[in-house]
Amino acid sequence: MxxxxxxxYTEEKKNxxxxxxxxxxxxxxxxxxxxxxxxxIKDIRKTVTHLMDERLIAKQQLQQFAEKDMKKILAAKDxxxxxxxxxxxxxxxxxxxxxxxxxxxxxxQKETPIVIDWRAPISDIYYSGHSEExxxxxxxxxxxxxMYLKRRYEIRNGELLEIFDExxxxxxxxxxxxxxxxxxxxxxxxxxxxxxxxxVATIQDQQNKVIRSSMHRPLVVQGVAGSGKTTIALxxxxxxxxxxxxNIGNSNYMVIAPNQLFLxxxxxxxxDLGVDEVFQTTFEAWALKLIRKKIKIKQGMDDLNILMDxxxxxxxxxxxxxxxxxxxxxxxxxxxxxxxxEKELLPKEDICMYEIPILEYKKIQxxxxxxxxxxxxxxRVNKLKEYLKIRLKNDIGSIEEKIEWMYKEKIQTLxxxxxxxxxxxxxxxxxxxxxxxxxxxxKKNITVSVNDYIRKVGPLNIFNFYTAIxxxxxxxxxxxxxxxxxxxxxxxxxxxxxxxxxxxxxxxLAPLAYIHIKLFxxxxxxxxxHIVVDEAQDFDEFKISVLKEISLNDSFxxxxxxxxxxxxxxxxxxWSNVMKKVFQDKHYDFHILTTSYRxxxxxxxxxxxxxxxxxHLEAILAEPVFRHGDQPSLIKCFNQEEMxxxxxDRVQRLKDQDQASIGIICKDLKATExxxxxxxxxxxxTYLLTDETTDFKDGVVLMPSYLSKGLEFDGVILWDVSEENxxxxxxxxxLLYIGITRGLHTVDLFxxxxxxxxxxxxEEFLYRL
Numbered sequence: 080m081x082x083x084x085x086x087x088y089t090e091e092k093k094n095x096x097x098x099x100x101x102x103x104x105x106x107x108x109x110x111x112x113x114x115x116x117x118x119x120i121k122d123i124r125k126t127v128t129h130l131m132d133e134r135l136i137a138k139q140q141l142q143q144f145a146e147k148d149m150k151k152i153l154a155a156k157d158x159x160x161x162x163x164x165x166x167x168x169x170x171x172x173x174x175x176x177x178x179x180x181x182x183x184x185x186x187x188q189k190e191t192p193i194v195i196d197w198r199a200p201i202s203d204i205y206y207s208g209h210s211e212e213x214x215x216x217x218x219x220x221x222x223x224x225x226m227y228l229k230r231r232y233e234i235r236n237g238e239l240l241e242i243f244d245e246x247x248x249x250x251x252x253x254x255x256x257x258x259x260x261x262x263x264x265x266x267x268x269x270x271x272x273x274x275x276x277x278x279v280a281t282i283q284d285q286q287n288k289v290i291r292s293s294m295h296r297p298l299v300v301q302g303v304a305g306s307g308k309t310t311i312a313l314x315x316x317x318x319x320x321x322x323x324x325x326n327i328g329n330s331n332y333m334v335i336a337p338n339q340l341f342l343x344x345x346x347x348x349x350x351d352l353g354v355d356e357v358f359q360t361t362f363e364a365w366a367l368k369l370i371r372k373k374i375k376i377k378q379g380m381d382d383l384n385i386l387m388d389x390x391x392x393x394x395x396x397x398x399x400x401x402x403x404x405x406x407x408x409x410x411x412x413x414x415x416x417x418x419x420x421e422k423e424l425l426p427k428e429d430i431c432m433y434e435i436p437i438l439e440y441k442k443i444q445x446x447x448x449x450x451x452x453x454x455x456x457x458x459r460v461n462k463l464k465e466y467l468k469i470r471l472k473n474d475i476g477s478i479e480e481k482i483e484w485m486y487k488e489k490i491q492t493l494x495x496x497x498x499x500x501x502x503x504x505x506x507x508x509x510x511x512x513x514x515x516x517x518x519x520x521x522k523k524n525i526t527v528s529v530n531d532y533i534r535k536v537g538p539l540n541i542f543n544f545y546t547a548i549x550x551x552x553x554x555x556x557x558x559x560x561x562x563x564x565x566x567x568x569x570x571x572x573x574x575x576x577x578x579x580x581x582x583x584x585x586x587x588l589a590p591l592a593y594i595h596i597k598l599f600x601x602x603x604x605x606x607x608x609h610i611v612v613d614e615a616q617d618f619d620e621f622k623i624s625v626l627k628e629i630s631l632n633d634s635f636x637x638x639x640x641x642x643x644x645x646x647x648x649x650x651x652x653x654w655s656n657v658m659k660k661v662f663q664d665k666h667y668d669f670h671i672l673t674t675s676y677r678x679x680x681x682x683x684x685x686x687x688x689x690x691x692x693x694x695h696l697e698a699i700l701a702e703p704v705f706r707h708g709d710q711p712s713l714i715k716c717f718n719q720e721e722m723x724x725x726x727x728d729r730v731q732r733l734k735d736q737d738q739a740s741i742g743i744i745c746k747d748l749k750a751t752e753x754x755x756x757x758x759x760x761x762x763x764x765t766y767l768l769t770d771e772t773t774d775f776k777d778g779v780v781l782m783p784s785y786l787s788k789g790l791e792f793d794g795v796i797l798w799d800v801s802e803e804n805x806x807x808x809x810x811x812x813x814l815l816y817i818g819i820t821r822g823l824h825t826v827d828l829f830x831x832x833x834x835x836x837x838x839x840x841x842e843e844f845l846y847r848l
Contacts, residue, residue, distance in 0.1 A: 161280035165228035206287035303701035304820035305677025366588035401649035405619025455600035615639035675701035679708030738793035795822035805835035
């Protein structure tokens with residue numbers, strides 16, 4: 080309700096003014112502190128001889144802390160908190176009034192909290208408390224007590240606008256349990272303002288459980304479209320970093336998103352939550368950075384377009400090749416080749432000096448095969464080199480004995496050829512001198528000899544190694560019985576052709592990254608404390624297995640929706656199967672998010688009916704928040720010209736209704752480019768999103784359906800949902816489902832001639848025009 084109409088408005092307004100006064104004074108304190116630090120750093124720089132001076136580093140760290148504190152204070156000036164709980168701990172008389180905000184605010188002088196961080200243990204009761212009796216888990220155990228009030232606020236520019244009492248008695252818990260309170264409905268009804276935003280004020284109980292799950296086990300989140308899984312995964316990252324804040328300097332965190340456009344779309348969330356130390360990337364960008372070589376990557380949508388074309392003869396080859404390269408079985412084939420390489424890597428010869436063997440190949444190979452097995456082959460070779468140098472230097476006594484014994488035999492043989500030893504005495508002296516010189520030279524040149532031996536180890540090349548796999552018999556043995564023989568031959572031929580032309584696909588990156596790690600290793604700075612993988616349903620087994628190699632403790636958050644798995648031919652069809660294959664017997668947590676907070680009841684109902692038509696998919700249907708809107712409309716057009724005219728007219732009407740973001744979604748890139756060329760002339764402020772786009776634009780945007788995953792718009796317009804364009808097959812059904820579920824408030828489906836058969840029987844869910 081409007082804050083002025085609330086019975087506690089005067090008291091709440093006074094509290095807000097008190098907090099804002101403290102914020103202003105803290106801002107002044109930090110400004111003064113920054114001035115002093117800047118002056119001290121400037122003075123130190125005049126006296127130091129290098130930038131690594133301890134005094135300089137210490138002051139710069141203090142400066143960084145002060146800058147972070149200032150960011151929190153500036154954010155607090157706008158909205159210092161969003162919630163309040165009145166909590167009485169068991170066996171205590173005092174009822175604490177606890178204000179909760181995006182950032183914790185602490186009074187230095189009184190040593191008391193003013194606002195509690197939303198990630199703090201006690202804040203859990205704000206999100207998960209549904210009755211008077213509540214509890215939360217603190218570092219020293221569970222704390223039980225009673226919650227007498229849960230209140231939400233809307234504060235903007237330091238002004239108290241709205242007050243919502245979520246719960247004041249046991250009689251009003253139903254809405255909170257279902258996540259359908261007045262505050263939530265009000266938030267969801269607002270217009271979308273471009274990029275994805277943080278949702279700390281409206282996190283629901285189901286989402287809160289995901290955020291606060293243990294980081295010591297992999298976590299899988301199966302979330303329906305609009306369940307907020309991406310946002311929740313990023314809030315979980317912020318929460319885990321808060322828990323681990325004492326070790327933040329020694330920890331690495333990574334978020335993997337499907338493409339650069341999506342990274343840009345979510346780019347504001349973590350900084351908005353006060354988290355800057357997260358590496359955000361795509362799998363492709365990460366893998367290319369790891370292998371440190373520019374290679375040509377063939378567009379993945381070329382293959383998807385082939386698979387969407389039911390008349391294309393290459394569909395089976397494309398699907399089976401991608402499935403092969405993304406499988407754990409293919410990883411096992413690579414592992415077998417690595418074992419062969421390991422056995423064949425060292426030169427099959429003794430280390431000799433002056434034709435004297437000082438260490439046999441058999442012994443060198445034995446040492447290599449049992450030592451440093453946790454390291455890469457290249458690292459093991461380098462370790463072997465250092466070991467051999469030390470060992471031979473330590474063994475110099477036995478080497479001397481060996482040489483002396485050899486020369487002793489020479490001298491005895493020489494003496495046995497004459498009766499008068501004086502006749503060969505000069506030769507004996509020469510042999511002794513030769514012996515002494517050899518011992519001297521061997522001592523001197525042990526390092527050179529070892530280096531010469533190691534230099535004969537063949538060069539390691541990930542691309543040559545990868546290409547050779549498709550020439551060997553093992554891949555035939557592993558896969559020929561699983562794939563039709565004719566298709567298998569075409570797969571191998573196609574793959575060899577691409578690799579010989581140095582053309583790689585996205586599904587080649589996981590094997591190449593894995594081979595690089597096994598051949599050359601991974602520095603600790605490239606290993607991660609926690610990894611979030613978004614749109615994980617489009618990852619294959621091999622990609623997840625490679626990410627496991629760079630995780631310090633198998634700490635993952637995988638979020639996805641099998642109903643949006645347009646790459647299911649190579650990706651994930653079952654969360655349990657892939658987790659069992661990759662993580663084997665390790666336990667993992669699994670959460671299902673069924674509530675769709677994005678779309679109206681009418682949009683969700685249509686989307687559910689569409690996804691039901693996908694064969695061999697046990698779709699989890701979305702449960703909408705109780706928010707009604709217009710029924711999705713199905714609009715017939717006699718030709719493309721009429722469709723463009725009607726779409727332009729619809730966009731103008733949506734703008735008049737203050738819909739800030741409008742997405743025009745086409746099935747594929749070709750259709751998107753055609754539509755853009757026409758619509759741009761009539762709507763100049765229209766933006767095109769393609770695979771090459773990295774910056775998300777607000778307003779009216781056109782994009783192919785596969786790029787719209789994860790995005791959301793006030794209004795969605797689907798271009799040409801015709802019988803010819805969308806067929807009854809899993810990929811087309813999922814693409815249509817994805818397009819429909821992008822809409823927050825309205826969805827309009829335009830088509831030429833006849834609508835897609837996917838929409839047959841769904842008349843009650845569509846308004847025909």
